[in-house]
Amino acid sequence: MGYSQADKAETHSRVVAIAAKRIREAGLDGVSIADLMEEAGLTHGGFYKHFASRDALVAEAVGVALTDGHFPSKREGRERTFAEFIKVYLSEAHRDNPGASCAFSALMNDISRAPEEARTLYTEEARRSLGRLSSMLAADNDSDRRAEAILALSAMVGALGLARAVSDTDLSDEILMTVSETLIRDLPA
Amino acid sequence: MGYSQADKAETHSRVVAIAAKRIREAGLDGVSIADLMEEAGLTHGGFYKHFASRDALVAEAVGVALTDGHFPSKREGRERTFAEFIKVYLSEAHRDNPGASCAFSALMNDISRAPEEARTLYTEEARRSLGRLSSMLAADNDSDRRAEAILALSAMVGALGLARAVSDTDLSDEILMTVSETLIRDLPA
DNA sequence: TGTACATCAGTGAACGCGCGTTCACTGATGTAC
DNA sequence: TGTACATCAGTGAACGCGCGTTCACTGATGTAC
Numbered sequence: 001m002g003y004s005q006a007d008k009a010e011t012h013s014r015v016v017a018i019a020a021k022r023i024r025e026a027g028l029d030g031v032s033i034a035d036l037m038e039e040a041g042l043t044h045g046g047f048y049k050h051f052a053s054r055d056a057l058v059a060e061a062v063g064v065a066l067t068d069g070h071f072p073s074k075r076e077g078r079e080r081t082f083a084e085f086i087k088v089y090l091s092e093a094h095r096d097n098p099g100a101s102c103a104f105s106a107l108m109n110d111i112s113r114a115p116e117e118a119r120t121l122y123t124e125e126a127r128r129s130l131g132r133l134s135s136m137l138a139a140d141n142d143s144d145r146r147a148e149a150i151l152a153l154s155a156m157v158g159a160l161g162l163a164r165a166v167s168d169t170d171l172s173d174e175i176l177m178t179v180s181e182t183l184i185r186d187l188p189a
Numbered sequence: 190m191g192y193s194q195a196d197k198a199e200t201h202s203r204v205v206a207i208a209a210k211r212i213r214e215a216g217l218d219g220v221s222i223a224d225l226m227e228e229a230g231l232t233h234g235g236f237y238k239h240f241a242s243r244d245a246l247v248a249e250a251v252g253v254a255l256t257d258g259h260f261p262s263k264r265e266g267r268e269r270t271f272a273e274f275i276k277v278y279l280s281e282a283h284r285d286n287p288g289a290s291c292a293f294s295a296l297m298n299d300i301s302r303a304p305e306e307a308r309t310l311y312t313e314e315a316r317r318s319l320g321r322l323s324s325m326l327a328a329d330n331d332s333d334r335r336a337e338a339i340l341a342l343s344a345m346v347g348a349l350g351l352a353r354a355v356s357d358t359d360l361s362d363e364i365l366m367t368v369s370e371t372l373i374r375d376l377p378a
Numbered sequence: 379t380g381t382a383c384a385t386c387a388g389t390g391a392a393c394g395c396g397c398g399t400t401c402a403c404t405g406a407t408g409t410a411c
Numbered sequence: 412t413g414t415a416c417a418t419c420a421g422t423g424a425a426c427g428c429g430c431g432t433t434c435a436c437t438g439a440t441g442t443a444c
Contacts, residue, residue, distance in 0.1 A: 003387045003439080011387080026302065029218055033431065045434085046388045054431060098301075109298040112287075112353040113215065119356035126355055150348075150367040155340060158347025164301040166315055167308035178339040186375070192406080192420045200420080222398065234401085235421045243398060 012050045015040050019061035020068070021099040028058060028110040028118075055115070062118045065103035066125040082136040082189035089156055090180040092173065095163045104129065105157040129153060138188040148187050155179050201239045204229050208250035209257075210288040217247060217299040217307075244304065251300075251307045254292035255314040271325040271378035278345055279369040281362065284352050293318060294346040318342060327377040337376050344368050 003011075018039050022031045033054055034044040051057040088094065094101055104125060111122045133149035134142075159179035163172040192200075207228050211220045222243055223233040240246040277283065283290055293314060300311045322338035323331075348368035352361040 004441085008387065027216075027218075027298065029216075030302075032429080034429085042387090043389055044431090045390060048432070049387055106298060108347075108350040108354050109216065109295060112350075113219075116356065119354070123355045123357050123360065126351065126360065147367050147371055150364055151344060151371045154347035154351060154364065154368050155344040156347065157351065158297075158343035158345065159339075161297040161301075161350070162315065162343060162346065165297050165308070166312045167305065168312050171312065171315065175339055175343065178336050179343050182336055182340045193408090197420065221396080223396085231420090232422055233398090234423060237399070238420055 008050075011040070011042070015042075015047075015050060016057070016061050016064055019057055020065040020103070023058070023061050024065055024101055024103050024106045025099045028062070028107065028114060031058075031061075033057075059115070059117050059121075062103070062107065062114075063121050065107070066121055080136070082133075082187065083184045085136065086152075086156070086180050086183050090159055090163075090176045092176065095160060095172070095176060098164070102157070102160065105160045108157060108161065126153075136189055152183055152187060155183060197239075200229070200231070204231075204236075204239060205246070205250050205253055208246055209254040209292070212247070212250050212254055213290055213292050213295045214288045217251070217296065217303060220247075220250075222246075248304070248306050248310075251292070251296065251303075252310050254296070255310055269325070271322075271376065272373045274325065275341075275345070275369050275372055279348055279352075279365045281365065284349060284361070284365060287353070291346075291349065294349045297346060297350065315342075325378055341372055341376060344372060 015036060019031055019036055022036065022039075033047050036057075037044045037047055047057075051060070089102065098106060104122075107122065111119055114122075130146065130149045130153060133152055134145040137145045137148050137152075139145045139148055156179070159175050163175045166172045166175070204225060208220055208225055211225065211228075222236050225246075226233045226236055236246075240249070278291065287295060293311075296311065300308055303311075319335065319338045319342060322341055323334040326334045326337050326341075328334045328337055345368070348364050352364045355361045355364070
């Protein structure tokens with residue numbers, strides 16, 4: 001063979017990784033096969049040696065974008081505290097780097113119009129994220145922790161989205177800072 | 190003239206209204222001129238008697254979608270209370286009718302990639318919405334009211350977006366109900 | 379080890395399609411006399 | 412009031428373009444002997 005199986009697998013995952021980045025930046029409809037393959041250093045014709053269709057690639061890329069997302073609780077070998085996590089999530093650096101950012105926020109609007117497969121992946125990731133968030137909180141009972149996790153998740157994805165949408169940097173910074181401080185102050189962790 | 194000026198103005202605003210609805214449902218890129226004109230009962234060729242380009246129509250429709258949005262504080266001749274407003278905003282009915290819903294939430298992700306004109310409209314609407322929300326709140330000073338308004342706005346658009354994205358109806362209902370109750374309980378109004 | 383063959387990831391031209399946009403045309407109505 | 416003309420919202424065919432997809436081909440490498 002002209003290329004080994006390892007080469008093929010490497011190409012495949014490279015294309016998926018690029019697609020995951022571009023989907024976070026430009027949405028589910030913002031990625032063309034030609035652009036994608038060019039960014040991977042290939043020509044567009046080879047695409048179908050790796051994926052049955054554009055939809056199949058998108059489904060795979062959504063899965064990757066969601067799971068290597070920004071709701072991990074473990075980093076550098078230890079659990080993150082709630083405050084540490086919120087500060088990173090609602091940072092200017094996270095806002096200004098959509099390609100490597102939280103797909104959970106970036107895809108929120110697109111997913112409601114996406115095929116069932118992608119919506120299912122999104123829903124599962126929502127459950128995981130709520131689980132991780134509630135495990136960082138210190139409220140007395142499960143019910144309170146879950147309610148707080150839902151409020152925190154909503155406020156975080158909303159604040160990140162608003163901070164990106166608004167064209168005034170001062171207002172954008174204020175949104176990030178205010179939601180970050182308010183959540184850290186009001187939710188026991 | 191074959192059609193009076195009043196007829197033309199009526200057609201113009203009808204097309205814009207349809208575009209505003211479709212944009213809320215399908216996003217800024219989800220509206221084709223042919224579909225739009227067909228829904229208005231016309232053929233696609235006449236579009237350019239009313240708009241210089243697709244972008245011009247989108248800009249106008251974004252303006253309409255944002256300003257006849259769901260952050261009005263006055264209805265039926267009196268001010269709404271914070272609790273009343275939140276309950277309507279985070280209702281299942283609002284979630285399930287995207288075409289007539291809050292463009293502020295529906296366009297959040299799209300707007301960050303949109304031309305400056307649309308982003309400016311969005312930013313102004315954000316300011317207005319924060320003003321209206323903070324005027325409903327009863328915290329002691331302006332600074333606290335503004336911080337609470339920012340948290341409430343973030344949580345509301347986030348919760349509405351998540352509730353639409355998630356494919357499990359129970360989880361979706363839980364998100365709406367939890368954020369609604371928590372905001373009403375924790376923010377003085 | 380050397381040689382002939384098979385494999386298949388990647389190439390690049392070509393396709394059909396829907397899109398935004400243009401344009402010559404139509405015909406109902408307003409205006410001028 | 413009646414008639415001839417001008418206007419212009421709306422029509423529908425046509426355009427160029429980018430897209431997803433197909434396909435005959437290439438050529439480097441694995442396999443069989």
